[in-house]
Amino acid sequence: MVSASPAEGVQPLSKIAIHKATVELHGSAYVRATPALLGDQYQYANYSANYRYWGKGTIRFQIINQRSDFSFALFTGGFENPKLVAVSKPVAFKNPKAPVFPRLAQGKTHDEMTVMSRNKRSSRVWFMVCLHPGEPARTVGWRDPGFIHTAFMRDLWPNKEYTYKIGHELSDGTMVWGKSYTFRAPPTPGQNSLQRIIIFGDMGKAERDGSNEFANYQPGSLNTTDTLVKDLDNYDIVFHIGDMPYANGYLSQWDQFTAQVAPISARKPYMVASGNHERDWPNTGGFFDVKDSGGECGVPAETMYYYPAENRANFWYKVDYGMFRFCVVDTGHDWREGTPQHKFIEECLSTVDRKHQPWLIFAAHRVLGYSSNACYTTAIPRWSVFRDQDYGFVKLTAFNHSSLLFEYKKSSDGNVYDSFTIDRDYRDVLSCVHDSCLPTTLAL
Numbered sequence: 001m002v003s004a005s006p007a008e009g010v011q012p013l014s015k016i017a018i019h020k021a022t023v024e025l026h027g028s029a030y031v032r033a034t035p036a037l038l039g040d041q042y043q044y045a046n047y048s049a050n051y052r053y054w055g056k057g058t059i060r061f062q063i064i065n066q067r068s069d070f071s072f073a074l075f076t077g078g079f080e081n082p083k084l085v086a087v088s089k090p091v092a093f094k095n096p097k098a099p100v101f102p103r104l105a106q107g108k109t110h111d112e113m114t115v116m117s118r119n120k121r122s123s124r125v126w127f128m129v130c131l132h133p134g135e136p137a138r139t140v141g142w143r144d145p146g147f148i149h150t151a152f153m154r155d156l157w158p159n160k161e162y163t164y165k166i167g168h169e170l171s172d173g174t175m176v177w178g179k180s181y182t183f184r185a186p187p188t189p190g191q192n193s194l195q196r197i198i199i200f201g202d203m204g205k206a207e208r209d210g211s212n213e214f215a216n217y218q219p220g221s222l223n224t225t226d227t228l229v230k231d232l233d234n235y236d237i238v239f240h241i242g243d244m245p246y247a248n249g250y251l252s253q254w255d256q257f258t259a260q261v262a263p264i265s266a267r268k269p270y271m272v273a274s275g276n277h278e279r280d281w282p283n284t285g286g287f288f289d290v291k292d293s294g295g296e297c298g299v300p301a302e303t304m305y306y307y308p309a310e311n312r313a314n315f316w317y318k319v320d321y322g323m324f325r326f327c328v329v330d331t332g333h334d335w336r337e338g339t340p341q342h343k344f345i346e347e348c349l350s351t352v353d354r355k356h357q358p359w360l361i362f363a364a365h366r367v368l369g370y371s372s373n374a375c376y377t378t379a380i381p382r383w384s385v386f387r388d389q390d391y392g393f394v395k396l397t398a399f400n401h402s403s404l405l406f407e408y409k410k411s412s413d414g415n416v417y418d419s420f421t422i423d424r425d426y427r428d429v430l431s432c433v434h435d436s437c438l439p440t441t442l443a444l
Contacts, residue, residue, distance in 0.1 A: 021075065021082040029074055029086035062209040064259045065093045065100050066252060067119065067146045098176060099149065099166045101258040102266040106237070108308040110186050110320055111156045113269065116306050117166050118148045134281055134295030137249035141294065145251060150306055156185035159193065181266045184236065187322035190356025192400055195322040196234065200224065200393035201241040201275065201365055205257040218246060220391035221260070223411035228393075229263045231414060235395065237321060238268050239328070242275025242365030244301065249294025254304055271328070272305045274298060274315040275365040279332030286332045298332065316341055318348045323398045324359045325352040331366040358401050358424055388417065 063070060069090040077083040099117035107114050135141070156162065161184050167177045187193055203225075204218025228238070245257030264270060278301035280292040302312055307328070309317040315330035327348035335341045345362075352360055380387070391411040398404050401424070408418040 020080070021084055024083045024085055025087075026085040060209060061211060062207070064255060065096060065098065066255045067096050067144065069096075095168070095176060098168045099178065101255075101262040102166060102178075102181060103258065103262075103305060104183055104265055104267070104269045105271055105306040106186055106269045106308065106319055106321065107152060107154070107306075109154075110188055111154065111158070113153045113156060113162075113183065113185060114150055114306045115153070115164060115166070116148060116150050116304070118146045118304075119168060134291065134297070135249065137251065137293075137295030137297075141247075141250040141252075143251050145254070145300070145303070148303055158185055158188045158191060160185050183267055183269075186237070186269070189320040189322065189325075190353070191322045193322060195324065195398045196236050197321075197324065197361075197396040197398075198228065198235045198238045198393055199241065199361075199363070199396065200239075201273070202243040203240065203391075204243070204246045205253060205260050207256070220411060224391055224393060225260055225264070227409070227411050227414040232264070232267055236268065237271065238264060239271045239273070239326065239363060241273040241328070241363050242331075243277045244272060244275070244305075246277050247294065247296065247300065248277060248292075249296055251296075251300060254300050258304065270305070271319060271326075272301065272307060273328050273363060273365055274301055274330045274332050276332060279315070279330070287334045288332065314340065314344075316344050320357065323357055323401060324361060324396075325357045326361045326363060328363045329368075331364050331368065335368055356401075359396070359398055359404055361396075392417070 061072075069092040071090050072088040073084055074086040075082045076085055097119050099119040101117060103116040105114050105116070106112070151166075153162070153164070161182055163180050163182050165177050165180045167175045169175055187195060204221045206219045206222045208222065228235075245253045247253035247257070258265075261270065276288065276290070276292040278293055278296060279286050279298040280288045280290045281295055281297040282289045282291065284297040286297070298315065302315060307315065307317050308319065309315060314333065316333075317328055319326040319328065325348070327345065329335060329341060329345060333339075333341050335345065349360065349362070354360070388408075388410070392409055393411065395407045395409060396404060397407070403424075404422045406420050406422070407416045409416055
């Protein structure tokens, strides 16, 4: 794009009226892309220091394998009336069909781990359908997602380290293998061992090369990702509770997001929940009749990531992880009394054995109810001790059945900015039987 360089590195090229672009190839304009083998991003031409003075320059892009060739184009005319004046020859990845971006997730039992990946071809096709998709997901935002594969690793020994790698069979029958990864199998339910959990939501994605894409408003997501990558040896499982890439109907953003978190998801179970930017779209069976998902109505989220739900269209599930029981719900679906999700919530909360799994975690993207009629309140509640507008995440550390540490960490430096410990007295629980336990327990 030829234009005045914007202030503070902001590149609002997602606003370009590409549907109005005209082709006016110029004989003296050209774009040369190297190397010829790689893996829709944009930068201003005058980000290269030489371009303004000599009409020539060099810009670097970070390209990921999205199962297609890439071309680079030079536009003039600004955002409203773009003119295509030059385009490069196509560049391609050496093997665009290779499976990429592994994603681990715990299965329906504690001794099962799943790994997902996707590539360009498959002998089997599995897909989900939204009956009323909207724009841009079904128009300018759509692109071929490739084929998504899920492998199940069963009968795993608790806390044992395993090594895996993903392969791709070429047309001549030979196999091309990716790099090896290691993961540690989950502990058995109730197992008394050190267990460390990461929980956050609303992360989004961003571009490391400074280029821009649609809705590129989550630059802090790189801090969260990088901090968790550096700290891989100090936690065991991740829960991303809704609003993952903020793709909002631009499906290429799911490729970018899975690539960004791949260093984490290839090594640790990456459990996800549905948020409003994954699910909400009018007339699609959701609870909120709004357009936050950009027409996706939950399909990409339900397809890209595995979660141990009984019905993949119902994005709620439980996970038993050592001393933890997680009840993960979908606030994009009705949760009120009499609904299938309400039945799940009751069952998940009531069936946990608190003697063996004392740490019961209820996870939802949105709160299920408000104490006032207003959407927001300016009053600071008494229970809100620490307030921060920076990116961050929560770490839960269970040392045993009696002590659980909560820590709030900032993504920018990984340091702890707030923490507290729950200590539980088990005299009331251990001394009772199933029909004589008190309705409450002692905790500090």
